[in-house]
Amino acid sequence: SQTIHQWPATLVQPVGSPLSLECTVEGTSNPNLYWYRQAAGRGLQLLFYSVGIGQISSEVPQNLSASRPQDRQFILSSKKLLLSDSGFYLCAWSVRPRLGVLNTEAFFGQGTRLTVV
Amino acid sequence: AQTVTQSQPEMSVQEAETVTLSCTYDTSESDYYLFWYKQPPSRQMILVIRQEAYKQQNATENRFSVNFQKAAKSFSLKISDSQLGDAAMYFCAYRSAGYGGSQGNLIFGKGTKLSVKP
Numbered sequence: 001s002q003t004i005h006q007w008p009a010t011l012v013q014p015v016g017s018p019l020s021l022e023c024t025v026e027g028t029s030n031p032n033l034y035w036y037r038q039a040a041g042r043g044l045q046l047l048f049y050s051v052g053i054g055q056i057s058s059e060v061p062q063n064l065s066a067s068r069p070q071d072r073q074f075i076l077s078s079k080k081l082l083l084s085d086s087g088f089y090l091c092a093w094s095v096r097p098r099l100g101v102l103n104t105e106a107f108f109g110q111g112t113r114l115t116v117v
Numbered sequence: 118a119q120t121v122t123q124s125q126p127e128m129s130v131q132e133a134e135t136v137t138l139s140c141t142y143d144t145s146e147s148d149y150y151l152f153w154y155k156q157p158p159s160r161q162m163i164l165v166i167r168q169e170a171y172k173q174q175n176a177t178e179n180r181f182s183v184n185f186q187k188a189a190k191s192f193s194l195k196i197s198d199s200q201l202g203d204a205a206m207y208f209c210a211y212r213s214a215g216y217g218g219s220q221g222n223l224i225f226g227k228g229t230k231l232s233v234k235p
Contacts, residue, residue, distance in 0.1 A: 034222065034223075043226055043227035043228050044208065044223075046223070059222075088160060092223075104150045104167065104212055104214075105164050106223050108162035110159075110160070111160045111161070111162075113160075
């Protein structure tokens with residue numbers, strides 16, 4: 001069965017420090033991968049998605065970047081954190097949409113609560 | 118661009134009663150998918166139910182059912198026989214049925230916080 005791992009679960013970082021959140025998926029290949037941010041009272045905002053190794057699309061201009069060095073690994077990074085980067089970050093995967101594929105939902109990791117101080 | 122609106126920030130229901138959460142969406146596409154996700158206090162996102170737009174029959178999963186009105190672009194979730202464990206944030210989400218680029222992405226509403234009273 002497929003599983004998704006995201007770490008760390010919680011993180012407190014000072015302003016101006018770097019960030020690296022990691023997400024890995026097991027039990028599937030060629031997934032679509034996503035990073036979402038959930039701010040209080042604002043639902044889930046898609047930050048980045050990836051349809052393959054090295055292929056990253058950004059949905060929202062910001063202080064963050066993403067990378068996909070391996071098929072099932074997705075990393076969210078920042079060189080210098082801002083206070084506004086605080087929030088709950090969720091990694092997710094889905095089967096890559098293609099003809100005949102009926103699985104359409106996204107599966108989420110446990111999330112990382114990031115507090116920038 | 119597609120949008121999803123959940124007009125009820127908070128809802129409350131008595132245990133064993135029925136509650137309906139509302140969701141409307143805006144799209145020019147004819148084929149798409151709709152979802153309800155549950156996020157309990159643990160923050161883990163859990164899929165509750167899924168509806169394919171080309172299906173006229175409303176999806177059901179045990180105590181959870183939807184009322185899908187395609188013409189009205191409405192997708193409400195009904196929870197029957199509410200249980201304490203149903204207390205959570207509920208998110209409505211939309212996904213295009215296409216195959217390319219960003220069409221696999223989910224677009225979420227802002228959520229409805231459901232409380233269940235014993």
